[in-house]
Amino acid sequence: MAKKKRSVxxxxxxxxxxxxxxGDGMQFTGGLFSDSSALAGVDIATFPDFPSEIRAPQxxxxxxxxxxxxxxxxxxxxxxDMVDVLIAMNPASLKANxxxxxxxxxxxxxxxxxxxxxxxxxxxxxxxxxDGSLESFRMIKAPITTxxxxxxxxxGIENKTAERSKNMFSLGILYYIFNRDPKTAFAYFEKxxxxxxxxxxxxxIVIQSGxxxxxxxxxxxxxxxxxxxxxxxxxxRNITGNIATAWGLLAAAEKSGRPLFLGSYPITxxxxxxxxxxxxxxLGAKVFQAEDEIAGICSAIGASFxxxxxxxxxxxxxxxxKSEAIGLAVITELPLVIVNVQRGGPSTGLPTKSEQSxxxxxxxxxxxxxxxxxxxxxxxxxxxxxxxxxxxxxxEHMTPCILLTDGYLGFGSTLFRIPKMADMxxxxxxxxxxxxxxxxxxxxxxxxxxxxxxxxxxxxLRHRIGGLEKEDIIGTVSTDPLNHQKMVEYRAEKVEKVxxxxxxxxxxxxxxxxxxxxxxxxxxxAVHSAVQELQQQGKKVSHxxxxxxxxxxxxxxxxxxxxxxVVVCELNSGQFVNYLxxxxxxxxxxxxxxxxxxxxxxxxxxTKFNQLLEEK
Amino acid sequence: MSEFVxxxxxxxxxxxxxxxxxxxxxxxxxxxxxxxxILAAVERVFPKIGYxxxxxxxxSGIGCSSRFPYYVNTYGIHGIHGRAAAIxxxxxxxxxxxxxxxxxxDGDSLAIGGNHFIHMIRRNIDVxxxxxxxxxxxxxxxxxxxxxxxxxxxxxxxxxxIEHPFTVGELVMGAQGTFYARVPDNNISLxxxxxxxxxxxxxxxxxxxxxxxxxxxxxxxxxVIGKDAKDDNMLILKNGAPMLFGKNNEKGLKLGETxxxxxxxxxxxxxxxxxxxxxxxxxxxxxxxxLAKLAPPNFPMVxxxxxxxxxxxxxxxxxxxxxxxxxxxxxxxxxxxxxSGDTWEIN
Numbered sequence: 002m003a004k005k006k007r008s009v010x011x012x013x014x015x016x017x018x019x020x021x022x023x024g025d026g027m028q029f030t031g032g033l034f035s036d037s038s039a040l041a042g043v044d045i046a047t048f049p050d051f052p053s054e055i056r057a058p059q060x061x062x063x064x065x066x067x068x069x070x071x072x073x074x075x076x077x078x079x080x081x082d083m084v085d086v087l088i089a090m091n092p093a094s095l096k097a098n099x100x101x102x103x104x105x106x107x108x109x110x111x112x113x114x115x116x117x118x119x120x121x122x123x124x125x126x127x128x129x130x131x132d133g134s135l136e137s138f139r140m141i142k143a144p145i146t147t148x149x150x151x152x153x154x155x156x157g158i159e160n161k162t163a164e165r166s167k168n169m170f171s172l173g174i175l176y177y178i179f180n181r182d183p184k185t186a187f188a189y190f191e192k193x194x195x196x197x198x199x200x201x202x203x204x205x206i207v208i209q210s211g212x213x214x215x216x217x218x219x220x221x222x223x224x225x226x227x228x229x230x231x232x233x234x235x236x237x238r239n240i241t242g243n244i245a246t247a248w249g250l251l252a253a254a255e256k257s258g259r260p261l262f263l264g265s266y267p268i269t270x271x272x273x274x275x276x277x278x279x280x281x282x283x284l285g286a287k288v289f290q291a292e293d294e295i296a297g298i299c300s301a302i303g304a305s306f307x308x309x310x311x312x313x314x315x316x317x318x319x320x321x322x323k324s325e326a327i328g329l330a331v332i333t334e335l336p337l338v339i340v341n342v343q344r345g346g347p348s349t350g351l352p353t354k355s356e357q358s359x360x361x362x363x364x365x366x367x368x369x370x371x372x373x374x375x376x377x378x379x380x381x382x383x384x385x386x387x388x389x390x391x392x393x394x395x396x397e398h399m400t401p402c403i404l405l406t407d408g409y410l411g412f413g414s415t416l417f418r419i420p421k422m423a424d425m426x427x428x429x430x431x432x433x434x435x436x437x438x439x440x441x442x443x444x445x446x447x448x449x450x451x452x453x454x455x456x457x458x459x460x461x462l463r464h465r466i467g468g469l470e471k472e473d474i475i476g477t478v479s480t481d482p483l484n485h486q487k488m489v490e491y492r493a494e495k496v497e498k499v500x501x502x503x504x505x506x507x508x509x510x511x512x513x514x515x516x517x518x519x520x521x522x523x524x525x526x527a528v529h530s531a532v533q534e535l536q537q538q539g540k541k542v543s544h545x546x547x548x549x550x551x552x553x554x555x556x557x558x559x560x561x562x563x564x565x566x567v568v569v570c571e572l573n574s575g576q577f578v579n580y581l582x583x584x585x586x587x588x589x590x591x592x593x594x595x596x597x598x599x600x601x602x603x604x605x606x607x608t609k610f611n612q613l614l615e616e617k
Numbered sequence: 618m619s620e621f622v623x624x625x626x627x628x629x630x631x632x633x634x635x636x637x638x639x640x641x642x643x644x645x646x647x648x649x650x651x652x653x654x655i656l657a658a659v660e661r662v663f664p665k666i667g668y669x670x671x672x673x674x675x676x677s678g679i680g681c682s683s684r685f686p687y688y689v690n691t692y693g694i695h696g697i698h699g700r701a702a703a704i705x706x707x708x709x710x711x712x713x714x715x716x717x718x719x720x721x722x723d724g725d726s727l728a729i730g731g732n733h734f735i736h737m738i739r740r741n742i743d744v745x746x747x748x749x750x751x752x753x754x755x756x757x758x759x760x761x762x763x764x765x766x767x768x769x770x771x772x773x774x775x776x777x778x779i780e781h782p783f784t785v786g787e788l789v790m791g792a793q794g795t796f797y798a799r800v801p802d803n804n805i806s807l808x809x810x811x812x813x814x815x816x817x818x819x820x821x822x823x824x825x826x827x828x829x830x831x832x833x834x835x836x837x838x839x840x841v842i843g844k845d846a847k848d849d850n851m852l853i854l855k856n857g858a859p860m861l862f863g864k865n866n867e868k869g870l871k872l873g874e875t876x877x878x879x880x881x882x883x884x885x886x887x888x889x890x891x892x893x894x895x896x897x898x899x900x901x902x903x904x905x906x907x908l909a910k911l912a913p914p915n916f917p918m919v920x921x922x923x924x925x926x927x928x929x930x931x932x933x934x935x936x937x938x939x940x941x942x943x944x945x946x947x948x949x950x951x952x953x954x955x956x957s958g959d960t961w962e963i964n
Contacts, residue, residue, distance in 0.1 A: 303707025467695025
């Protein structure tokens, strides 16, 4: 086939969203598209958007599943507010997602799916493909199902099987739109389905047919080109936050020489951590799927006492159930990593949606005076580093550490520049020496106030610990009033002293200005992008994004002074801002909050910031 | 007492004695409490078991029973209410070369900790679980527990309880238990024997101790284990021996058409040969379940090791899976993992 000349439009960033019925394979198609884009050197960030039902009724709005990918030739920080290209496999998915399509966006629809019944189920009163309601978009109306079946008619497969490949036809169209050789996908299929050559063949045929179709009918007057991003030299891969968290824990176990133990119970959106670690027995990881959240953490406490690098992973409701046991780890002064992949609450709340509303619970949700280290990851990629750091701080300081991520980070993916284990910082837990005659269970390192870790089996160090208050140094049960006060203060001071071992808070942008935007955890991408936008307009706006929450970096109190206004943005009703008000009360903090189970939009942030800048 | 077959746990190369396991802590149970005898039995049996003293690890939950770790000089962790089974599970999986002993009560094990109790048993985690059954909540001063007999007046049941109690043995069998022994707190040698057998057993060993709470449920078990009652109401099982009881072993259990029957030797042509012979190692829990459920007035209550059946343990299987994965996986370290799958270079 003679290659036609096409006009090519270069673009820095483009957002593509695949939507269809859950079970239509949109996650798979989206993943395939983003992986092959990443292999082409483009920066990517992805996010799946699916209902909590596994198979909601077909062709209904409730059953719509989506996968969004943001491609960039510059470093990108979010999965994108609005969509440039939407692939909608049925009327319901079009209806549910049209509000996210930019004006003039390209929309690919399967016209075969727009029958009367499906239109009615989606709640359309008239066919949007005919009634002129989509005039402001560049529509590609293709009989995808028919063409897919047609392309496979010589393969001798059933109609149903053929139909299931229709998402690959749309992928073929996309390859054309993005001026990309469909062969890049073929290699992927050959690798992924090497045991099933027929599957490889079917997918190749359908993708190529989609591509040829788009080429023949010249679906668009121009095609889009996203060039390779200028990224730091290195080996890269695509990674989701949950996988990165699991790997960070494995890395910390290897570095510390302490075997990994995970006691956990499945809960959305944290389950992937449990599933991922279950795969890595070859690295010695012991993964215990417990009977409930409480057994998950309690088994981890037992494993920690026994010398394992112990972890438990959960989401908000699970963290509630673990509260009492976290107290046990605090008073026994045992290391323990608690990963909380936050979701919308309270109660069962919004299981598949993201929120930052467990901060109070992480900081304060226990009986007694019960401080723990709290840190938060901010990108899918750095879940690896913060999981590693959580384990390092917990073991070196002999106290539990809660790592906060969220569903958006956990399910979302970004590129991950693969580190070398040799370059990771050392982790040196304060292990006791067998037969050390000076060993006392609650004797402390004066610098960190951490006690030593003596584990069962070590000769000469038999001792008892537990949930009852212990006598300073010797560790026998004590109800002495002054001793209790002293131990309470030790445990608090020990956590505060972690501030000596974490980096100072950085400000992105000038150290002084009109507005300091403060954020923490999973909102980094959107807040950073909004601040950057305003900075490019010459506005005096800077950004401080917190990863270390308890304790706060030592310079936290000093960074606010250089700014006329400070605004704290978070996906809750103001938990971090109130925490800052408590810890650093002399500053005035504005706040911007959203509790919709959705991430921040760059646009709504910049609007808020502009508003604050204009206020006198 | 036979030799140990399981050599996972390192043994002491010196003869230990009771003093090696006595802690310096004042024992604060009430005078006359059955727990004192349990402590004495543990201190007596640990040297006999013969592991290095550092390889014993005591775990407990909350309650009178759960102060136990403080009173034994081993590694020990006193946990939170109901969670001893879960904590002990973590200890054993983390280090299968430890001899893990859990001390817990009827409330701790069967009420607040019921979920962990049955799942630990179902998984057959190799721990030794001493269940102090005094049929009452002692530490909170006298409320009924899941084993308190129906109708009993307690501080929270002034008109008598209206709950059907658990029979521990039945629950253990229902949870697919592999080891169950029942012993009275007034017979240290029987307790010690059961503890020794429990230690030998590879899997979850439940030892139910019929323990007396002298303050809030005194003599709760006396109708069975009391001096005047025991001859007719206690049947002490021995491996390979016929199930006889009575002052002169004149009564026994026979497997009838509809279940177990009490028969008298010499009556109706019954001889010792007709009496059921105990086989604790039988994998089929049928007879063991029937035995566990027996109770006066129509039957004696059976004591000793009722069941000790060999099944794979969770902790052994974990080790096997790890060994296999290490031998067969291409991923030998975290660098391998990080670079596995789809990666690409950017120069």
